[in-house]
Amino acid sequence: MHKTLSIRWSLIQAVGVVHSHPARRCKGTVHWPWQGSYSWNWNKGLSTTNWVKNAAEASHSESSSGAVSELSQDSLLREFAKMPVERIRNFSIIAHVDHGKSTLADRLLELTGAISKNTGQHQVLDSLQVERERGITVKAQTASIYYKYKDELYLLNLIDTPGHVDFSNEVSRSLAACDGVILLVDACHGVQAQTVANYHLAKQRNLTVVPVLNKIDIKHANPDKVCHDMQLLFGIDPDQVLKVSAKLGTGVTQVLERVIEVIPAPRVERNSAFRALIFDSWFDKYRGALNLIYVLNGKLEQGQDIQSLATKKAYPVKSISVLRPFECGVASLSAGQVGLIACNMRNSKESIIGDTIHLKNQSVSAAGSYRPQQPLVFAGVFPVDQSKHVALRSAIEKMVLNDSAVTVKVDSSPALGQGWRLGFLGLLHMEVFCQRLEQEHGAEPIITAPSVTYRLVLGNPKMIRQQGTDTMDISNAALFPDPSSIREYYEPLVMGTIITPTEYVGQIIGLCVERRGLQQSSVNIDEARILMKYVLPLSEIILDFHDRLKSISSGYASFSYEDHGYHLTQLVRLDIHLNGKPVDELCRIVHSSKATGVARQMVHKLKDLIPKQMVQIAIQACVGSKVLARETIKAYRKDVTAKLYGGDVTRRMKLLKQQAEGKKKMRLFANIRVPHETFINVLKR
Numbered sequence: 001m002h003k004t005l006s007i008r009w010s011l012i013q014a015v016g017v018v019h020s021h022p023a024r025r026c027k028g029t030v031h032w033p034w035q036g037s038y039s040w041n042w043n044k045g046l047s048t049t050n051w052v053k054n055a056a057e058a059s060h061s062e063s064s065s066g067a068v069s070e071l072s073q074d075s076l077l078r079e080f081a082k083m084p085v086e087r088i089r090n091f092s093i094i095a096h097v098d099h100g101k102s103t104l105a106d107r108l109l110e111l112t113g114a115i116s117k118n119t120g121q122h123q124v125l126d127s128l129q130v131e132r133e134r135g136i137t138v139k140a141q142t143a144s145i146y147y148k149y150k151d152e153l154y155l156l157n158l159i160d161t162p163g164h165v166d167f168s169n170e171v172s173r174s175l176a177a178c179d180g181v182i183l184l185v186d187a188c189h190g191v192q193a194q195t196v197a198n199y200h201l202a203k204q205r206n207l208t209v210v211p212v213l214n215k216i217d218i219k220h221a222n223p224d225k226v227c228h229d230m231q232l233l234f235g236i237d238p239d240q241v242l243k244v245s246a247k248l249g250t251g252v253t254q255v256l257e258r259v260i261e262v263i264p265a266p267r268v269e270r271n272s273a274f275r276a277l278i279f280d281s282w283f284d285k286y287r288g289a290l291n292l293i294y295v296l297n298g299k300l301e302q303g304q305d306i307q308s309l310a311t312k313k314a315y316p317v318k319s320i321s322v323l324r325p326f327e328c329g330v331a332s333l334s335a336g337q338v339g340l341i342a343c344n345m346r347n348s349k350e351s352i353i354g355d356t357i358h359l360k361n362q363s364v365s366a367a368g369s370y371r372p373q374q375p376l377v378f379a380g381v382f383p384v385d386q387s388k389h390v391a392l393r394s395a396i397e398k399m400v401l402n403d404s405a406v407t408v409k410v411d412s413s414p415a416l417g418q419g420w421r422l423g424f425l426g427l428l429h430m431e432v433f434c435q436r437l438e439q440e441h442g443a444e445p446i447i448t449a450p451s452v453t454y455r456l457v458l459g460n461p462k463m464i465r466q467q468g469t470d471t472m473d474i475s476n477a478a479l480f481p482d483p484s485s486i487r488e489y490y491e492p493l494v495m496g497t498i499i500t501p502t503e504y505v506g507q508i509i510g511l512c513v514e515r516r517g518l519q520q521s522s523v524n525i526d527e528a529r530i531l532m533k534y535v536l537p538l539s540e541i542i543l544d545f546h547d548r549l550k551s552i553s554s555g556y557a558s559f560s561y562e563d564h565g566y567h568l569t570q571l572v573r574l575d576i577h578l579n580g581k582p583v584d585e586l587c588r589i590v591h592s593s594k595a596t597g598v599a600r601q602m603v604h605k606l607k608d609l610i611p612k613q614m615v616q617i618a619i620q621a622c623v624g625s626k627v628l629a630r631e632t633i634k635a636y637r638k639d640v641t642a643k644l645y646g647g648d649v650t651r652r653m654k655l656l657k658q659q660a661e662g663k664k665k666m667r668l669f670a671n672i673r674v675p676h677e678t679f680i681n682v683l684k685r
């Protein structure tokens with residue numbers, strides 16, 4: 001059977017029906033090696049006939065106490081329809097990067113029979129190509145699973161979240177649809193910076209926390225010490241901490257049972273008008289925007305008309321499905337349940353994460369208790385050539401639908417043409433977004449150097465009148481006004497949390513000081529580790545702070561940060577001049593104390609990037625009229641005496657003199673040809 005299934009799988013991949021997101025995999029008839037097959041009908045939604053038949057074949061050989069593999073998909077779907085609220089649990093797994101969230105999610109899916117143990121596939125919920133290549137989760141993924149506990153069948157909606165600080169928007173978005181969290185901590189590395197940040201995020205939302213220690217199978221794991229740290233930092237009773245090995249599956253059953261015991265059932269109402277929160281969405285080229293919703297009130301049935309509270313637009317519900325973790329059609333969704341709806345939303349901008357949907361012509365209040373995070377890092381995104389502009393715009397729109405933390409504004413540059421200025425939560429977020437643009441939409445954008453948004457207080461009455469306000473937010477250095485019209489400069493700050501073994505403290509303090517950081521506090525977690533809080537300028541950490549921190553601490557220190565407002569600073573605009581002419585695309589806003597260092601770096605880089613030409617090129621980095629750094633690219637020296645065979649030396653000298661005079665003229669009038677790639681490469685990090 002396995003052979004047949006793997007052939008089917010290869011065939012699906014070969015014909016390109018399968019897309020990278022599991023929930024998009026539903027055009028035509030799709031066969032899942034481990035779950036069976038289902039067929040898609042645009043009007044009727046998912047037919048479950050084949051699904052049921054093949055799911056029975058794929059049932060698991062291994063049955064555990066609460067596994068529901070003995071139940072057919074048909075009866076599970078019937079159970080779904082009549083599942084009372086008291087037997088639903090909605091929860092997320094939150095943790096620091098690499099503490100094992102996706103591995104634990106795999107075990108939970110296997111244990112509950114949602115996937116087979118023998119798929120050979122790891123981190124099933126990390127389905128994006130970028131996630132598999134980088135080995136990190138970047139998108140929160142949902143799976144509805146069933147578990148039998150004390151003879152009652154429970155529906156558990158599990159959300160696997162990313163651990164990296166740049167994707168914390170995914171965590172807060174997911175928590176809006178949850179009543180509790182599994183707080184997973186690596187038993188070797190202990191509590192890390194993102195564990196602290198995520199714990200507080202869950203507490204702010206009053207969610208029940210199920211503390212779990214993972215990787216207890218590793219030899220040098222120290223569960224007692226980590227439990228002690230959790231008690232010190234979060235006040236968690238060590239006796240309440242479950243100890244598991246997600247890799248081996250040890251203790252995973254207890255996790256599921258604890259979730260059922262302590263996480264409350266959703267506080268929702270079934271006997272009122274339908275109301276749901278959109279908490280994720282993505283684009284399917286056949287069905288348009290698909291919305292993942294959490295139903296707070298009432299019931300939604302296929303064929304009903306829904307309306308968006310934000311846009312007031314109405315749509316017919318074409319299909320409803322649950323993610324198990326792959327799409328499985330259902331007839332309705334009731335309060336407390338999480339499901340996916342397709343409703344002919346053709347324009348990706350109409351699907352807004354955090355929006356409330358309700359039945360057409362009914363009035364309800366907003367369900368949304370989720371606000372997207374403000375972007376911190378900005379970069380220009382341009383098509384390689386302008387003929388690709390429309391395709392890139394459509395790709396960006398679709399990607400933004402799937403990643404609501406990204407902001408988009410139209411931008412243009414004389415060197416790179418028409419493009420956009422996108423806002424991201426961090427550099428990794430930016431890299432992943434651009435990689436996804438390439439991998440999922442075939443776009444090849446040019447990304448300019450990332451920068452942050454500075455705030456200027458203007459002192460020039462004419463400018464204030466033009467602006468209508470005396471403050472101006474600026475992230476594009478080319479738009480930096482004349483310094484004489486600026487009264488005050490402000491830059492964004494972050495509150496950074498660093499957890500490190502004590503032996504690296506000296507070097508880390510050195511790094512923070514170099515980055516203009518100010519220490520706020522320092523707490524010993526235990527005799528070997530310390531937690532430090534630093535206020536740091538955002539512009540100093542976006543590029544390589546994290547890498548430097550990891551390298552000086554041999555990978556042991558962890559860092560997370562949150563927005564900490566703006567503070568008064570001193571900024572300058574650093575201009576690059578080529579033979580005396582300023583080049584707008586290359587200018588940057590820098591702190592005045594860093595201007596000389598950045599100036600030297602830039603001219604040095606440009607010297608390597610600009611090809612030699614017939615004239616000498618002077619590269620200068622200036623602040624106003626003051627030159628901070630200079631490099632010269634020597635001109636080609638054409639051998640004008642090559643044609644001379646011997647002869648008088650004065651003739652040779654005459655030719656060289658003529659050449660020198662010609663060059664002088666060229667230098668004066670020279671319009672240096674800077675290749676397009678030079679701009680791209682110098683702007684790129």
Ligand SMILES: Nc1nc2c(ncn2[C@@H]2O[C@H](COP(=O)(O)OP(=O)(O)OP(=O)(O)O)[C@@H](O)[C@H]2O)c(=O)[nH]1
Pocket residue numbers: 095096097098099100101102103104123135136137138161162163164214215216217218244245246247248
């Ligand atoms: N020895 C051991 N390794 C584990 C265990 N759980 C996870 N791992 C390993 O830890 C690494 C990270 O696991 P993931 O599940 O990807 O971690 P994650 O928290 O989902 O990572 P992000 O989503 O990127 O934050 C993988 O190499 C896993 O095989 C465990 O219980 N024991």
